[in-house]
Amino acid sequence: MKPDAFIEIDHVTFGYDERRTILSDLSLRFARGKVTAVLGGSGCGKTTLLRLIGGVHGVNQGRVVFDGEVVNVQDRAQLYRLRRRLGMLFQFGALFTDLSVFDNVAFPLREMTDLSEAMIRDIVLMKLDAVGLRGAAGLRISEVSGGMARRIALARAIALDPELIMYDEPFAGLDLVSMGVTAKLIRTLNDVTGATSLVISHDVPQCMAISDWVVLLATGGRVVAQGTPAELMGSTDAEVRQFVRGEPDGPVKFHYPAPTVAEDFGVGAGS
Amino acid sequence: MDFLAFLGARALAVLRGWGHAALFFVDLLGALLPSLRRFGLVVAQIHAIGNRSLVIILASGMAVGFVLALQLYNTLITFGAAESLGLVVNLSLVRELGPVVTALLFAGRAGTSLTAEIGLMKAGEQLSALELMAIEPRQRVLAPRFWAGVISMPLLAILFSAIGILGAWVVAVGLIGIDAGNFWAIQQSGVDVWRDVGNGVVKSAVFGVICTAVALYQGYETEATPEGVAYATTRTVVISSLGVLAMDFILTALMFTTGR
Numbered sequence: 001m002k003p004d005a006f007i008e009i010d011h012v013t014f015g016y017d018e019r020r021t022i023l024s025d026l027s028l029r030f031a032r033g034k035v036t037a038v039l040g041g042s043g044c045g046k047t048t049l050l051r052l053i054g055g056v057h058g059v060n061q062g063r064v065v066f067d068g069e070v071v072n073v074q075d076r077a078q079l080y081r082l083r084r085r086l087g088m089l090f091q092f093g094a095l096f097t098d099l100s101v102f103d104n105v106a107f108p109l110r111e112m113t114d115l116s117e118a119m120i121r122d123i124v125l126m127k128l129d130a131v132g133l134r135g136a137a138g139l140r141i142s143e144v145s146g147g148m149a150r151r152i153a154l155a156r157a158i159a160l161d162p163e164l165i166m167y168d169e170p171f172a173g174l175d176l177v178s179m180g181v182t183a184k185l186i187r188t189l190n191d192v193t194g195a196t197s198l199v200i201s202h203d204v205p206q207c208m209a210i211s212d213w214v215v216l217l218a219t220g221g222r223v224v225a226q227g228t229p230a231e232l233m234g235s236t237d238a239e240v241r242q243f244v245r246g247e248p249d250g251p252v253k254f255h256y257p258a259p260t261v262a263e264d265f266g267v268g269a270g271s
Numbered sequence: 272m273d274f275l276a277f278l279g280a281r282a283l284a285v286l287r288g289w290g291h292a293a294l295f296f297v298d299l300l301g302a303l304l305p306s307l308r309r310f311g312l313v314v315a316q317i318h319a320i321g322n323r324s325l326v327i328i329l330a331s332g333m334a335v336g337f338v339l340a341l342q343l344y345n346t347l348i349t350f351g352a353a354e355s356l357g358l359v360v361n362l363s364l365v366r367e368l369g370p371v372v373t374a375l376l377f378a379g380r381a382g383t384s385l386t387a388e389i390g391l392m393k394a395g396e397q398l399s400a401l402e403l404m405a406i407e408p409r410q411r412v413l414a415p416r417f418w419a420g421v422i423s424m425p426l427l428a429i430l431f432s433a434i435g436i437l438g439a440w441v442v443a444v445g446l447i448g449i450d451a452g453n454f455w456a457i458q459q460s461g462v463d464v465w466r467d468v469g470n471g472v473v474k475s476a477v478f479g480v481i482c483t484a485v486a487l488y489q490g491y492e493t494e495a496t497p498e499g500v501a502y503a504t505t506r507t508v509v510i511s512s513l514g515v516l517a518m519d520f521i522l523t524a525l526m527f528t529t530g531r
Contacts, residue, residue, distance in 0.1 A: 080405040
């Protein structure tokens, strides 16, 4: 029996314009209450997938189902109602630079609820405490490091206790300590809140360490493999092995398609 | 045939652009009333857009007043009409120079700032973050700035004209020696509050709509790269300025070519 899917991607095809298809006939299921990592190289459509789930873009074909509701047929009011159930950590935080750390985390609470300022203060400090930054509440965004900004953004993403938390490249650009702390936070938050977590990344070790399920995506949104971290790490498939071990040679080409070196540099048989 | 196809493609692209801008404007208008629930945001933007434009507006108004008085005196004296200097300065400022020069300065000072701010918010994914938080960016970000621009522009134009008249008074009365009583009295008798001052205020409100809408549209639709933001700020100044000058001609024709 298939696990209860909180998010279902059903034969989805999507491109930003007619000439370039990013995802082609992609089908995936993300289980409720689990941490699922979607791994893949740059440009394979990972971030696009998050945007489709959030309804930022409509699909060209297929459907995106969010807890039983089809995202791509919703009107604006219905879509906004769905979005209130999700939180997203953006790759570079997307913090509001004119607000303090405290006000950034308080932002969704002030905008979306009628809670009193005293209640908001308590919630904000609790969320900041969860990411280890309660003491930084009074700082300006320009005063925090990249790793701290990511954790503040995480506190903001969970401010309203969303049912789905989407993480877009949460480990990119972090030092080893921040990376480990962030990975542990994602796992802990998932376990404590019971939310469904979707991590988009190309950091294999961290994702393997915290995920319940891993999907390996290739260019065009092709699913190379999916399974538990142990299954993928033990896979004998050449493409899976190349990706999880970061090997330069294998089915995944490093070079963008180009004429031969001989043609480009004017050397070869004739010279 | 290639040339015709090229012309057709260009015309279609221009029409598509205009249609896109019109839809954006209609969406923005729809967000205006709901945005008043957060009136504090409008006040903060009036401070950011209006108050911070004061120095350049006042300095320019004063300079224009000085120059206007000197130039007009040299011309009027040859017709023995130097005593009407105050009236001509006043009408020039409140009908034309106040609204138009304020709008051009506003496009350069506040318009570019708005475009760059919105463009960088887009590049930094702040607008996407709002969308995914189920907060409408047009209501939260664009509408308060639009209100602020439309409210600030007439106030700035009034201040520009007022300081310009004071500048002209300094030159006319202090330097040239025109009678101070006459300088003010001829303005009192010759300037109509509704026809002259009122129409000038209406003009500047219309210019406020043009400059602010163009700045917001350019920022919102910019390509989210450093080059994209740079081009968008340039387009803001060029399109706003041309729009203001074209609309000034139309409004002047409607307001001041009939009656009296």
